[in-house]
Amino acid sequence: MMKTRLRYCVYDPDRRGNPRYYVRQVGKPKVRIKAAYKDDQGNITPEFMNEYWAALAVLNGMAEPKKESPREETFDWLVDQYFRSQRFQRLNEATRRDKRSVLLRFCETAGALPYKKFRKKDMEASQFKRRETPGAADKLVKVMRALYNWAIDEKLAVENPAARVGKINNKSEGFHTWTPEEVDRFRAFHPLGSKPRLAMEIMINVGARISDACRLGRQHETMINGRRWLKFTAEKNRDRFPVLIEVPMTSDLIKALERTETGDMAYLVTSFGKPFVKEGLGNKMREWCNQAGLKRCSAHGLRKAAAVIMAESEVSAPELCAAFGWRNLSTAQIYIREAEKRRLSRNAFERVERFRNRNVSLSKAKNSDETN
Incomplete structure (x- = not known):
C-alpha cells in the first residue's frame, strides 16, 4: 500500500498487479475509486476526482453510501449462470477453459456492477483499456458477445453491448506464415x-x-x-x-x-x-x-x-x-487472392525481363560513316 498525491488516497494493487485506489481514513472502512487515476499526460482525471470527493463525503457522513446492486443483477451472477448453462457445458474443454479465464478476469474489476446497465460505450472503454494487448482486448469483446447472446436467449437481457464493437487488432495478420x-x-x-x-x-x-x-x-x-x-x-x-x-x-x-x-x-x-x-x-x-x-x-x-x-x-x-x-x-x-496477387506480380516482372532481353542496344555506332 502506498500513499498518493491526494490526502487519504492510497494505491493498493491486487494480487495480479492491477492498479487499485482507495480512500482510507483511520477507523473507517476504505472506499474504492474505480475511475482511471491519470490520463495520457499524467494528470489526475476529473472522473477520479469526482469519485474521490464522493468517497470523502461518504466517510465523513455528508452523503449516503452508494447502494450495491443485488447479486442477481451483477456480472458475477450472470457469468456464474452462464458457466452452469447447457450452452457453455456443450463447448469443448479447451474453449470452456479459455472463456472462463477471460470472464473471471473481467469480473475481478466489474463483477459487482449491474450487467443490464452495461452499454456499447462501456464495452468499447473496456476494450480500449486493454489496447496494449490488442489480441486480448478483441477476445474480451468476442467472449462478452457470446455471453450476452446467451443472456438474450434466456430472457436475462434485451440487448448485446458487444454486438457492433469492431476490432482494434485489424493491423495484425495473425501468426507468421512459414515460407x-x-x-x-x-x-x-x-x-x-x-x-x-x-x-x-x-x-x-x-x-x-x-x-x-x-x-x-x-x-x-x-x-x-x-x-x-x-x-x-x-x-x-x-x-x-x-x-x-x-x-x-x-x-x-x-x-x-x-x-x-x-x-x-x-x-x-x-x-x-x-x-x-x-x-x-x-x-x-x-x-x-x-x-x-x-x-x-x-x-x-x-x-x-x-x-x-x-x-x-x-x-x-x-x-x-x-x-x-x-x-x-x-x-x-483470402489465400487464393494472395496467391493470385503474387502470381500476377511475378508474371509482370518476367515480362519486363523478356522485353529487356529482346531489346536492341541503343548505344552509338562505332563508325560514324555507316549508313542505313
Missing part, C-alpha cells in the same frame, strides 16, 4: 526420424490444426482406391458444428511416419509415451523452431503455409474448403 525457405531450414535441422520433423510433416502435409495434430493416429488411417488417407473430425467446434476431414497421405508424410517411432492412438507422443495435449505440443514446436533459428515460426503458421502452397498451385476455393474443413468459401478466397 518455403523456412520449411527447408526446419527440415535441414530436424532430420527424418526425429519427433520435431514428424510434427512438422503432419501439420504441413495434412493442414492440421495443432489440436488435431496432437491426436491423429493409426485409427484415422483408411484406404481409398489403393491409397492411404486420413479421415478425422476436426477438434475445433466438433460438439457444435462437426466437420469431417478426409485427406490423402502424401509421400513426405508417409516417409516421416515410416522412419519415426510413433504411438498407436497418436502418432506424436511425449517422452513418457503419452499423447501430447494441445498446449504441450504448441510449446514443443516453439522450442523446436527456436532450435532451428526460426524465431518467427510456430505451429499455427504451418496450417497457413499449407493453405498458401495449395492456393499457389491453383487449387479452387471449394477444394481448399474440403481439405481444411472450412465452411465458408470466403476463408479460402
